[in-house]
Amino acid sequence: MTAVQPAPATGQQPAPGPQPGPQQGPPDRRRPTALLKRAPDAPPSGVARLLPRTVAAHLRTLTALAIVLLVALLAVTWAAIANAREGVRVIGHDAGPQVVATGDLYFQLTDMDAQLANALLIGGAAGGGREKALARYDDNRLKAGDALLKAAKLADERTEENTARDVLDALGRYERLAGQALLLDRQSDRASGPPSKEVIDLYRQATDLMKLDLLPKAYNLTLDNGTLVRHTYEDERSAVLSGRTWIIIIGLALVVTLAGFQLYLSRRFRRLLNIPLALATLGSLVLVAAGATMLSGQADHLRKAKEDGFDSILALARARAISNSASADETRFLLDPERADAYEQVYLSKSQTVLYMKAGNLTQYNQAVQNKISWEPGRAPFLGFLGTEANRPTESGEQRAELVNALNKVLRDYRKVQANDRRMRDLVHNGQRDQAVAARSAAAADFAEYDRSLQELIGIHQKEFDEAVKDGDDGTSGWYAVLPAAGVVIALLVLAGVRPRLAEYRWSR
Structure with missing residues (x-):
């Protein structure tokens, strides 16, 4: 027998089929779309944040x-020009002339002592030799005073002023x-024969004072300013050459930047040529080439003034003064x-300083000098001041x-001087x-x-020195006006080339 299920209490028959669960709403069709939406780009970080991202x-x-590169180019050029001008000022107008003045002082002092010795040697002999x-002597004394005053005026340090004052006192x-x-x-009232012992004693005191006090102090003035000239030349010429290198490096970077700028504009704005930028590039190239050429010329002017002019003038002035002092030693030898x-040994030492030939005594030295010396510029077989001059390189x-x-004439005349000395000593x-x-x-x-x-040989180098200094002065003339003007023009051309493109970009947006 089959069991019968009781009816619900409500009296209603349930609908056949499966019973519905809890009531649910319509599906949310927006949810998948929301899930597929692209997330915003992450902000750049690190170096990328600094890079431009728009046109x-x-x-x-x-x-x-x-x-920035243009300003750097102008600044480096300005500094290099300042270095060149400072080098020309010190070598050509300040310490250089002071060295020449003190070199003249050294010669005048040695000639004073030489003429004093001549006057005492000649005595009252007929012919008026003592009066001449x-x-x-008086002429040299006046010239020595003038040279000393000039050196004192040019002195710009306390030590130089003190040395000049000590020389004046001595x-x-x-x-x-x-x-x-x-x-x-x-x-x-001596007509002939050697001076009296009292006169010789006074002369010894005077000549010892000259050799041991006056001349060393005069040479210190030359040495101090010669050192200043050398250091200035080395520092300023090196700075000029370094400035030329930096001008080329920065200038090429500027030209490359402007050329890249031109290429960028031509691709982005479909323009074949930006005339203002092209002119700015050309102007920058001309400025770099002119600046580098000018600095190369300034470095060469400094070299010529120092090596071809100043060095030779100083060496030959020393040779002239020492030769004159050696000539006085001949007189002292007799006096x-x-x-x-x-005095004979000192004469040999001074002679070898002027022109060095290997010799153990004065006789051997004279024989070596009298032999015909064949030499070529840059390969002289002798040393000393004249050897330095013979070995100095020349260009044209x-x-x-x-x-x-x-120089050949100097050597011929020097042989005569040495031959006369040998005859006198014999x-x-x-x-x-x-x-x-x-x-x-x-x-x-x-x-x-x-x-x-x-003096004629010195005059040749003096002419070279003066020409190099003049060329150095003229070489930088006007550049302090050209640089800012060129910088303004190039900057305005760059801005004139960029401004229309910026306006075009804003309009296109």
Whole structure:
């Protein structure tokens, strides 16, 4: 028998089929769309945040880069020009002329002592030789005073001023001793023969003061300013050459930037050529080329002023002064027999300083000098000041020929001077002192010719020095006005080339 299910309490029959569960709403069709929506881009981080991401930003960045490089180019060029001008000022107008002035002072002092010795050696002999020597002594004294005043005016440091003051004081003491020796010699009314012992003692004091006090201090003035010239030349010329290198590097970077800017604009805005930018690029290229060329010229002017002019002038002025001092030692050799051996050895030392030839004594030296010396510029077989001059490189053929001819004349005259010295000493060694004194007087003309030859050679280098300094002054003339003007023009051209493109970009948006 089958069991019967009871009816629901409500009295209603349930619907056949499965019973519905809890009531559910219509499906949400927006949910899948929301799930598929693209997430926003993450903000850039690190270096990427600094990079321009829009066309306008690109334009502004390239413009700023070009302006910065332009300012750097102008600043480096300005500094290099300042270095060049400072080098020319010190070498050509300040320390350089001061060195030449003190070199002249050194010569005048040595010639004063030489003429004092000549006046005492000649005495009251007929012919007026003593009066001529004293006239030259007074002339040298005045020139030495002028050179000392010029050196003092050019002195720009306390030590130089003190040295110049010490030289002036020592010069006064020397003149007092020289005056006493001359007065005592005149009172002796000596017509021939050596001066009295009292006169010799006074002269020894005077010449020792000259050699041990005056000349070293005068040379210190030359040495101090010569060192300043050398350091200035090395520092400023190196700075000029470094500035030229940086001008080329920064200038090429600027030109490349402007060229890249031109290419970017042509691709982005479909324009074949941006004329203002093209002119700015051309102007930058011209400015770089002109600046580098100018600095190369300035470095060459500094080199010529220092090496071809100043160095030779200083060396030859020293050779002239030492030659004159050596000539005075010949007179001292005759004037003071007790010190004759010492004066002979000093003469050899000074002669080898002027032109060095290997020799153990004065006789060997004279023989070596009298032998014909064959030499070529840059390969001289002798040293000393004249050897330095012979080995100095030269550039142009005309300049080289002029210098070689002038130096050959100096060497020929120097051989005559040494031959006269040998003749005079042979007479002394043979007991013929009066003939030696006469030979010494006769040899004065040959020494004067040798001195003129040295002055002519110095004059050639002085001309080179003056020309190099003038070219250095003219080489930077006007550049302090050209640089800012060129910078403004190039900057305006860059802005004129960019401004329309920025406006076009804003309009297209």
